[in-house]
Amino acid sequence: MTPDEIRQEILDILEDIAPDEDLSQLEDEVPFREQLELDSMDFLDIVMELRKRHRIQIPEEDYGELASMASTVRYLEPRMKDVQRAG
Amino acid sequence: MNAIREQLPDDQRIVLTGIGLTAPNANSLAEFREALLEGRSGVTDYEIRYVGKTLAGICDFDERKYQSRKDRRRGTRAGSVGIYCANEAIRDAGLDWESIDKSTVGIYLGITEHGNVETENEVYELKGYDYDTSFWSHHHNPRTVANNPAGEVALNLGVIGPHYTIGAACAAGNAGLIQGSQMLRLGECDLALAGGVSEAIHTFGIFASFKSQGALATHEDPTKASRPFDVDRNGIVVAEGGCVYVMERLSDARRRGAKIYGELVGYAMNTDATDFVLPNPERQAECMEQALARAGLAAEEIDIVSTHATGTTSGDIQECAAVRRVFGDSKKTWINNTKSYIGHAMGAAGALELAGNLPAFQDGICHPTINLDRLDPECQLRGLVANEPREIGPVRYILNNSFGMLGINSAVIIGAL
Secondary structure, three states, X not given: OOHHHHHHHHHHHHHHHOOXXXXXXXXXXXXXXXXXXXXXXXXXXXXXXXXXXXXXXOOHHHHHXXXXXXXXXXXXXXXXXXXXXXX | OOOHHHHOOHHHOEEEEEEEEEEOOEOOHHHHHHHHHHOOOOXXXXXXXXXXXEEEEOOOOOHHHOOOHHHHHHOOHHHHHHHHHHHHHHHHOOOOHHHOOHHHEEEEEEEOOOOHHHHHHHHHHHHOOOOOHHHOOOOHHHHHOOOHHHHHHHHHHOOOOOEEEXXXXXXXXXXXXXXXXXXXXXXXXXXXXXXXXXXXXXXXXXXXXXXXXXXXXXXXXXXXXXXXXXXXXXXXXXXXXXXXXEXXXXXXXXXXXXXXXXXXXXXXXXXXXXXXXXXXXXXHHHHHHHHHHHHOOOHHHOOEEEEOOOOOHHHHHXXXXXXXXXXXXXXXXXXEEOXXXXXXXXXXXXXXXXXXXOOHHHHOEEOOEOOOOOEOHHHOOOOEOEOOOEEOOOOOEEEEXXXXXXXXXXXXXXXXX
């Protein structure tokens, strides 16, 4: 996946996890928690969805890398470069 | 006899001041009453994993009316049912919710079971991952803890008083009401949200288990499948649903000029201790008698008995034997059954069936048990109201039966005010 595709994939996951939120104004450099109502269970949902959809295993010590869209894409880029985006 | 309630101070008398419900044929008390008087069933065709085509009582209340999509996603169907019913009950009670001290509110919801739905779903999902438990959801525990439905209501309403569920098989709806009244009398809360909820139709296990037991109803016309007391009955129709009451001390209700549906004037719970599944009519009769004694009422003072009967061959006969023992000589007591319309709403059954009868205090009508084409001679009951509503005149007392597996029995008596 390209960084753009990874970003879109994360947006798809966020749409499921935070269905009441407007994601169209999401700022990539600003932490998710400052823009969306996400708690620790929601972040675990992001981790679980990446595991279920792409078999990406994110160790607990790396959870901090998922703070914002930009940091998430940066973190996932080398790990998802060989993953094909579905559909 | 002198009703005990006349000797109690108003702060020891417990009244029902709000009702919120969802049933397979209604999403409010007014709709429910109308369906019961018109003989409208809520049972439809249904299909569930592994079991395949069957029948069920399915609710169609608007989950989004009081709950965000995110909370619905994180929670359970039982939680959602509870949230809808509790909010509707508060609205119906005319409470100014914002001004209420939420530490004085208690939530007591009866459940038949909880957690089966989520566990079945997770195991099913896990199969797709070759049973690798790293794919098991972190939501499993908060969804399956036994207090979940009551806890979700507390989260939704910001209630910080006590909340818990009462696990009481199919006697749970009554048990919720009984718990609510006890806590109000003890001063543990000033307002109780009490009743019962069920998400049972979303677990294949309940259907499969009744089927294996030979107790799952079948009929080519779903609306005719739930037929207590009929000689052609062949089992239970599983239903979901919920009914939550706002309960208050009479003194508080009068102070705020609340509308009062009725007063909980007596109750009893006891145990068969004889079988896992088969009911014991002797204990059931003793339960009703104890409720009458505690209310200070004679059997003939009860105007309506709302039976628990589920449409199983032996269960219906046993309850009829118990009702005959207590009410056999009572010429002015009428008897009905509400599962004939909606199926068996499990943890919600007792609370829902009582609610369906409460408007009789105003309209003097006893709704019938429907689908009674040929009465089983062993279910012969004096005063059984069948197929057509009956005008019975002024109604002062209603006794509501609710029984469950492991021999748990309950009877609640509500009086008009």
